[in-house]
Amino acid sequence: MKRNTKPLASLAVAAAAVILLVLVAAPAVAQVKIRFQTWHWNETPWVNSLNEFMKTFNAANPGIEVVRDDSRYGDKEAVFTTQSQAKAAADIAHFSYRPIRHFAERGYLLDLTPFIEKEGGAKYLAQWDASALEICKYKGKIYCLPDDLNPLVLMYNTVHFKEAGLDPAKPPATWAEFLDYAKKLTRAGRYGVGILGARQEGVFMRFNPWLWGAGGDYLTPDEKRSALDTREALEGFKFYVELFTKHKVVPPGVIEQGAQEVRTQLAHEKVSMIITLPAAPGIVQAINPKMNVREVMALAPVPVGKKKVTSAWFSLRVISAFTKNPEAAWKVYNAWYDRDSQMRNFKIAGVLSSRLDVRNSPEVKADKYAQVFSAQTPYVKLEPLVPEWPKIGDAMLTAIQEGLTGVKTPEAALRGAHEATNRALGVR
């Protein structure tokens, strides 16, 4: 019996053609994946900006794919450290300015200097705020570019102000006014001010304006010893903790309150004032969509003590020293830092870029919230960039919690932080 082999042969030819096509096409669709790590993937409105960046970049760069890599704010350094020890860190990662030099010292960060040289060197770097850029330099190399640099300000509920007989157009300008307003705003089920006491780095940003505003500081000018034993440091420390312990203008459970909890209290009208950063209006809006945040909430400079000073949220992105694709990682990194991308971050998340052409753009200057934040930039102060900072900061967190809960008197709590700071610095 003669078998018809034609269909079989056709099938074989078709299969061979498909295999050939796949083999030929494969290199064309092979993509380098760049892991883009940040905790903002889980935060609205930030995630919208990130998704937009990812979509735009991936569409314009078929050979490279930006992929989402989630971290958590509380343990982002721990995750990056572990991943770096295993030489498997995300290609691009996001931090505050605090751990950058530690990571550089440990060899976890890619030296960006050669890439920057190729882009034009000094001319390229001139696009950024020079003082912000200094944080990225370590031992003659550049390990990052500054991202958002945002002074902290006072955010308050104007409706609550009116209810308490306060003029929303005249926010508290001094510490005495701030305390007076906080007392007037405190009533049944609502408190005048929300402050942080949880064990997280967000505390420093909200606490430092009081420490520095009183004329106090963490370290002596030569950064060799603790300066927490001064009368000024105690004044600032006491003002902060006594808002809760003495004046009762802060909700209970203060040492359980982190940045997000306090913003939630503001969003749900449990508190009337908080010290916060530019992304806060968007976050508060996301927490309570029913509130018209731009109508209800107003911003003002942090009330002034002896010195006009504020702290800042200052974040940076780095490229891992262990990336397998440094060129592609740089391409993604550079795209994140370009003007359009940074402007998008302002429009979506409300943050102020360190890029001068974005910060000085008409859009930013015309925004009612951005105006307040920008005006505070000259008064920004950062924590000391000494290697012992994590221990010093931990000692201060311990002191703040001890002061807030009455484990120790403010004097004893701050003395404990002073002694721990000197121990960390090796002072005998």
Place this chain on the structure above:
Amino acid sequence: MRAGRTWHDRHLGYLFVLPASLMLAAVLIFPAVITLKLSVTPEGGSGWHLTLIHYRKALRDPVLIQTFKNTFAFVALSLLGHFLLGLGLALALNQALPGQTFFRLLALIPWTIPDVVAGIIFRWLLNPIHGALNPLIRLVFPRFPAEFQWLSSPALAFPSVIVANIWRGYPLVMVMLLAGLMAIPRELYEAAAVDGAGWVKRFLHVTLPGLRTIILVALALDMVWEFRRFALVLTMTGGGPGTLTEVLSTLVYKTYFQFFTFEYASAMAILMSAVLFVLSLPYILLVGRER
């Protein structure tokens, strides 16, 4: 029969345990050796220049010594709670009651909940503003403060964490004791009853002796688990207020990942492991003797 076994028969077992041994070496022994080496390396150093400086520092570190005390108190009170609650529930669930299986499953639920989740549950439960506990107490005692602070109270933070840990961890002890109770012959109770023993005497002279070995094993295992308890404490208090609820595992984590002093944190971890090993010796000896 042993004489008849071939070389192949005698050594085949080694082949079967090889994958598990390799896995153990990769995930346990290798990191342990690295940690040990790190603990005797100068800060920021590398290579084979070894030092005991971190151990000397650790033995004089007041924070570490206080944290050891906290950890011992945490473990001892958790064990006591697990034992009392576990034994009580095991006795209750050993009775022939309607819905016995359902109640046994219900009592096991806390064991299925991860530490992090349990920590977050309790943190919200105890929150003075949004928490569920204060309103519940006020249903019974209307004059109880509406915004009572649990985790922010220096006096109540540590007990609150221990209560949460007792709730989360009692099922392990309960299940083991329940298995032990079910293995005690009924005839012993019947004979004791015939001799006129009341329930207290039956418990003291039949139940407890019958459970002795299981109690020892359960508490020894539980002690090892509780000594390493980490996520529950971290999510509930982060070690605060101040350092009142700091335990060894959270301190090691902080020292390693927040202070970036890998070497000192490794020395702490080695000391912690050494203490844990000493505390586990009764269990190890018991298991060895049983074999």
